[in-house]
Amino acid sequence: MPIKFNVIERGQPGVVGGGEKKFYASAKMEGDLTLEGLTNRIEKISTVSGADIRAVLYAMVDVMVDSLGDGKNVRLGDLGSLRVGISSVGEATAAEVKASSVKSSKVIFTPGKKIKEMLNNLIHVKA
Template identity: 40%
Template sequence: MAIKFKSLPRKNPQDLVAPEKFYASAVGDGEVTMDSLAEMISYQCTVTEADCYAVLISLEKNIVSELAQGRIVKLGRLGNFQIGISSDGMITPEEVNASSITKTRINFRPGKKLRLLLNDLSFKKVG
């Protein structure tokens, strides 16, 4: 199976009058829900689908709670989640405060198997 992509035009944010260039953009090919994951997991072990779903829901709630407390959430071989921030640059360290923060995000650092997946991907242009 190949990862689908299409070409999309983008302007240069540093030179808005420059002509657009085209860049590859990954196209999602369906989705998998928590229900589907719970069902798949239940077929791969002795745990019921309902139990798998309950664990996945609890995992989500606990990840959110721990991230909100500023903790790094380490999920073993799967990878790590952590809050990331961006801020405006200031002249002195004293000027940097909470109002300097301009953007927040959740960073995910994949484990080894997920990173290695990237080496084996193939691609197919669509549209």
């Protein structure tokens, strides 16, 4: 599978004025696969109706939000897994680490075996 990339220039993070600038490859994404598009593609390769597929996908989002909010990992088989990660301020002692030390939260996706294989087999093409 070929994936195109653009060349971008970036400075050094945290250095005033950007420091020494270098050039890097950056994946060029071409369009989106929306929930409607995903539903249509699944509908074509299965016997399940589009309405049923949409119902399951929307319910899946609700269940995942609740589960992640309860501190659970969400494992999606071959797709991969999701978990909550946090970033915090460093404190001098363990006793000083409190809820106010947390700066932000994010969802971390770990790809499953098939997605890892796809990433390992990508062909990179300059755009």
